[in-house]
Amino acid sequence: MKKSSPLFQASIVKRAAVDALKKLDPRSMMKNPVMFVVEVGSVLTTLLLVIDRAGHKPGFGFNLQITLWLWFTVLFANFAEAMAEGRGKAQADTLRKAKSETLARRLKKDGSYEEVASSALRVDDVVEAAAGQMIPGDGEVIYGVASVDESAITGESAPVIREAGGDRSAVTGGTRVLSDLIRVRITSNPGETFLDRMIALVEGAERQKTPNEIALNILLAGLTIIFLLAVVTLQPFAIYSGAPQTVFVLVSLLVCLIPTTIGGLLSAIGIAGMDRLVQHNVLAMSGRAVEAAGDVNTLLLDKTGTITIGNREATAFLPAPGVSADQLADAAQLSSLPDETPEGRSIVVLAKEKFGLRGRELSGLDAEFIPFSATTRMSGVNLGDRVVRKGAADAIERYVNELGGSMPREVRDAVDEVARSGGTPLVVAEGNRAMGVIHLKDIVKGGMKERFAELRRMGIRTIMITGDNPLTAAAIAREAGVDDFLAEAKPKDKMDLIKREQNEGKLVAMTGDGTNDAPALAQADVGVAMNSGTQAAKEAGNMVDLDSNPTKLIEIVAIGKQLLMTRGALTTFSIANDVAKYFAIIPAMFAGVFPVLQLLNIMHLATPQSAVLSAVIFNALVIVALIPLALRGVGYRALSAEALLQRNLLVYGLGGMIVPFIGIKLIDMLIVAVHLA
Numbered sequence: 001m002k003k004s005s006p007l008f009q010a011s012i013v014k015r016a017a018v019d020a021l022k023k024l025d026p027r028s029m030m031k032n033p034v035m036f037v038v039e040v041g042s043v044l045t046t047l048l049l050v051i052d053r054a055g056h057k058p059g060f061g062f063n064l065q066i067t068l069w070l071w072f073t074v075l076f077a078n079f080a081e082a083m084a085e086g087r088g089k090a091q092a093d094t095l096r097k098a099k100s101e102t103l104a105r106r107l108k109k110d111g112s113y114e115e116v117a118s119s120a121l122r123v124d125d126v127v128e129a130a131a132g133q134m135i136p137g138d139g140e141v142i143y144g145v146a147s148v149d150e151s152a153i154t155g156e157s158a159p160v161i162r163e164a165g166g167d168r169s170a171v172t173g174g175t176r177v178l179s180d181l182i183r184v185r186i187t188s189n190p191g192e193t194f195l196d197r198m199i200a201l202v203e204g205a206e207r208q209k210t211p212n213e214i215a216l217n218i219l220l221a222g223l224t225i226i227f228l229l230a231v232v233t234l235q236p237f238a239i240y241s242g243a244p245q246t247v248f249v250l251v252s253l254l255v256c257l258i259p260t261t262i263g264g265l266l267s268a269i270g271i272a273g274m275d276r277l278v279q280h281n282v283l284a285m286s287g288r289a290v291e292a293a294g295d296v297n298t299l300l301l302d303k304t305g306t307i308t309i310g311n312r313e314a315t316a317f318l319p320a321p322g323v324s325a326d327q328l329a330d331a332a333q334l335s336s337l338p339d340e341t342p343e344g345r346s347i348v349v350l351a352k353e354k355f356g357l358r359g360r361e362l363s364g365l366d367a368e369f370i371p372f373s374a375t376t377r378m379s380g381v382n383l384g385d386r387v388v389r390k391g392a393a394d395a396i397e398r399y400v401n402e403l404g405g406s407m408p409r410e411v412r413d414a415v416d417e418v419a420r421s422g423g424t425p426l427v428v429a430e431g432n433r434a435m436g437v438i439h440l441k442d443i444v445k446g447g448m449k450e451r452f453a454e455l456r457r458m459g460i461r462t463i464m465i466t467g468d469n470p471l472t473a474a475a476i477a478r479e480a481g482v483d484d485f486l487a488e489a490k491p492k493d494k495m496d497l498i499k500r501e502q503n504e505g506k507l508v509a510m511t512g513d514g515t516n517d518a519p520a521l522a523q524a525d526v527g528v529a530m531n532s533g534t535q536a537a538k539e540a541g542n543m544v545d546l547d548s549n550p551t552k553l554i555e556i557v558a559i560g561k562q563l564l565m566t567r568g569a570l571t572t573f574s575i576a577n578d579v580a581k582y583f584a585i586i587p588a589m590f591a592g593v594f595p596v597l598q599l600l601n602i603m604h605l606a607t608p609q610s611a612v613l614s615a616v617i618f619n620a621l622v623i624v625a626l627i628p629l630a631l632r633g634v635g636y637r638a639l640s641a642e643a644l645l646q647r648n649l650l651v652y653g654l655g656g657m658i659v660p661f662i663g664i665k666l667i668d669m670l671i672v673a674v675h676l677a
């Protein structure tokens with residue numbers, strides 16, 4: 001996806017202009033009550049114009065101009081929405097190209113492979129993809145490691161690693177294997193793939209109004225009804241006072257008073273917010289999530305892979321008293337042979353490099369593999385009379401105790417030493433005997449401290465949650481600069497923490513990639529799954545980060561805040577700038593009969609007609625003038641919500657009052673200069 005492109009690209013503008021006309025269809029206009037009223041007004045004045053023309057009534061020139069500008073008002077609003085949609089449509093076109101049909105090598109029951117079309121693949125099929133080949137569908141790597149080019153989806157040309165077993169197992173159809181060979185279990189049927197969903201999302205086909213938008217729409221519709229009643233009841237009064245008004249003037253007054261500025265831009269603001277996320281390679285499944293991001297109080301992050309690089313590698317074996325380094329390495333390696341996690345593989349590698357232990361083939365033997373789970377926090381094998389486990393220190397200690405053994409003090413000391421250095425200690429046990437400790441080393445990613453400081457300035461508290469022990473957690477938390485941490489957390493603990501925060505009325509965001517993160521991602525108000533993560537995580541969250549960058553949440557929060565601020569600012573501006581139009585139109589309507597109203601005519605507009613026309617023109621042009629602001633969003637700074645609100649009220653409230661006086665006066669002068677009215 002392109003990172004940034006000019007706001008008004010010629011091709012997008014052209015398409016938007018056509019779409020603006022298509023959107024005149026009353027069925028689609030009806031979704032926007034304010035602009036629908038303007039359209040009805042335009043139709044009404046158009047009909048009257050035709051009738052008046054036939055009857056050779058006077059004032060045709062003025063009425064024609066009013067009618068045209070009313071139509072422009074509707075078209076400008078439609079254009080704003082179409083512009084906001086335009087970028088997404090262009091992106092959808094690009095994505096469709098990545099969706100081309102490819103051949104897949106599908107595993108048959110007898111263990112051989114057959115070539116089938118990618119569209120024939122179904123959930124749970126297993127396919128093989130080698131270097132140079134396209135991955136034919138979405139899935140999870142079940143065997144192998146490969147570097148993959150995902151640029152078709154992310155626009156990022158740097159290859160990424162996808163591997164079986166760990167939290168980087170998800171692959172997307174339409175991306176290309178660059179090296180090695182992987183086997184992939186397909187996880188989505190044709191038509192329901194990530195690419196399909198992404199196309200629907202960027203096109204806006206799935207966009208639904210958020211509860212906030214619906215509430216604002218109701219408010220705007222309410223205001224519209226009030227002004228409609230006010231204008232309708234004005235006429236009897238006007239007739240009574242001897243100054244009956246034409247329908248053209250009455251419709252002009254109505255359109256100027258109802259909140260057309262925000263009514264015309266509201267939907268564009270929402271779409272543009274989603275689009276800004278896409279520009280940052282984040283797909284939001286709902287607009288509601290984007291809004292929630294703007295108000296987040298608490299951010300939960302996973303330690304491994306999120307705050308740290310996540311490539312935990314075994315760097316040392318620390319044997320228990322009476323155990324030789326060789327014996328420990330042998331047990332550690334045996335327990336890790338079938339363990340496809342990065343941790344497991346690195347243990348096998350270390351045993352081989354340091355102790356020359358060659359990997360043994362377990363497949364022919366009667367070996368039972370106990371895979372790692374985030375709940376047990378251990379893994380291992382049962383091979384004949386050898387029962388080997390490795391895992392988190394507290395988990396192994398409990399396990400050994402249950403079998404009647406105990407954890408030597410020296411092993412506990414080694415665990416603490418590894419943990420205090422920020423490493424992850426894994427304890428190895430054979431039978432009920434603790435054999436020693438494996439030191440897994442992980443590195444805190446660069447720039448983390450600064451990112452967390454920025455979140456703090458935004459008023460967001462960061463909490464690191466990890467399955468690791470408290471000492472490791474504390475060391476990493478200190479190094480990374482998070483506000484708080486929760487250690488030895490099982491998947492349910494993550495979810496409980498989120499619920500606790502939510503019960504205090506806080507909005508919680510969480511980023512994660514593992515299957516063990518899925519429940520918490522689903523519970524969070526904003527759940528950002530890493531694209532590289534497991535399928536379960538991606539389905540549970542309400543956003544996916546294509547770059548798999550956990551600190552992306554800073555941008556997501558900024559975009560959410562910007563969306564809320566833009567909507568608030570333009571609503572304020574819209575209502576404030578309608579006020580000024582009273583001062584243009586009311587004196588123009590009644591100054592003849594109530595000279596005292598001349599006092600209101602502080603703009604000294606040339607004639608009653610030019611006053612009405614200037615107000616209508618200004619009302620239409622202000623929509624166009626604000627399209628860039630609606631699409632780009634108001635300037636964002638990491639300030640507290642209160643400071644931002646005050647600043648916005650001042651700028652957009654006061655600005656909204658003053659700008660129309662100047663604008664209408666200028667238009668009036670121009671109209672007089674070119675003798676339009």
Ligand SMILES: Nc1ncnc2c1ncn2[C@@H]1O[C@H](COP(=O)(O)OP(=O)(O)OP(=O)(O)O)[C@@H](O)[C@H]1O
Binds near residue numbers: 374377379390467516
């Ligand atoms: N392959 C493995 N075999 C045995 N034990 C493991 C394995 N991988 C991790 N562990 C142990 O289980 C603990 C919990 O792992 P889990 O993946 O739940 O959390 P984590 O990766 O440490 O932290 P985070 O939640 O931040 O990713 C780890 O800290 C480690 O002690």
Ligand SMILES: [K+]
Binds near residue numbers: 260261619
């Ligand atoms: K208006």
Ligand SMILES: [Mg+2]
Binds near residue numbers: 304
């Ligand atoms: Mg993990």
